[in-house]
Amino acid sequence: MDAKLRKLMLAMIEYNCGDARRIQHLLKVHTLANLIGEEEKLDNKTLYILEAAALTHDIGIRNSEKKYGSCNGKQQELEGPPEAEKLLRSIDFDGDIIERVCWLIAHHHTYNNIEGADYRILVEADFLVNLYEDGVSREAVQTAYERIFKTESGRAICCKMYAL
Numbered sequence: 001m002d003a004k005l006r007k008l009m010l011a012m013i014e015y016n017c018g019d020a021r022r023i024q025h026l027l028k029v030h031t032l033a034n035l036i037g038e039e040e041k042l043d044n045k046t047l048y049i050l051e052a053a054a055l056t057h058d059i060g061i062r063n064s065e066k067k068y069g070s071c072n073g074k075q076q077e078l079e080g081p082p083e084a085e086k087l088l089r090s091i092d093f094d095g096d097i098i099e100r101v102c103w104l105i106a107h108h109h110t111y112n113n114i115e116g117a118d119y120r121i122l123v124e125a126d127f128l129v130n131l132y133e134d135g136v137s138r139e140a141v142q143t144a145y146e147r148i149f150k151t152e153s154g155r156a157i158c159c160k161m162y163a164l
Contacts, residue, residue, distance in 0.1 A: 005051050007091050012055050015062075015087070022058065025129060030054040032157070033125035039153035042117055049097055050118040053104040054125060056084045060105065073109025080105040111148060124154035128161060138162070 001009075009030070016022040033054035037047045060080025064071040067079065081102035088098045104122055114120050127148050131141050141162045149155045158164065 002048065004091055004093060005048070005055070008052060008055050008088070008093075011087055011091065012059070015059065021133075022061065025133065026055055026058060028129045029057060029122075029125045032128050033121055036121045036125060036151060036153045036157065037117075040117060040121065040151050042121075046118050049100045049104070050121055052088070052093065052097065053101045053108070053118065053122050056080070056087065056101060057105055057108045057122060057126060059083045059087070077106045077109055114150075117151075120150060121154065124149055124151060124158075128154070128158060131162065 009027075012026055013023050016026070030051060033050050034047070037050045042050065058076060058080070060076040060078065060083060061071040063079040063083060064075035068075050084105050085098055085102050088101060093101075100118070104119055107119065108122055108126060111123065114123060127144055131144060136144075141158070142164060145155065145158050145162075145164055149158050
């Protein structure tokens with residue numbers, strides 16, 4: 001793993017200190033995003049951006065809970081990018097990487113007009129984890145499979161994970 005991504009992972013574990021569920025979530029989303037990204041043969045830069053976004057995608061939850069008393073997807077999309085930008089800058093990520101990661105965070109709960117392999121795969125990886133963590137019905141998994149999953153690798157993992 002790249003040194004900056006390793007530092008980011010450790011920083012996100014520290015950021016979520018005491019919240020094992022969120023730490024487990026970001027690690028699972030990162031692992032699945034990396035796997036799907038590699039299987040889909042993303043170029044190195046896109047995969048790097050995807051990994052950084054997967055690690056930080058839910059960074060807006062804490063501030064959403066403080067500001068609004070909840071953390072719905074739109075609130076996370078609003079509160080996440082400024083927090084991620086500060087963290088990524090502190091680890092000395094390049095400006096273009098920070099810009100794209102923050103854009104992905106600002107859209108990771110928006111499921112229409114998904115363009116870009118990094119965006120598509122981030123959404124699919126997050127869905128794979130959320131479907132399990134939320135304990136949704138088989139019908140809900142099937143609906144998500146039909147509506148959300150478009151990559152060959154994401155579809156295959158979803159089918160195997162949930163025996164579709």
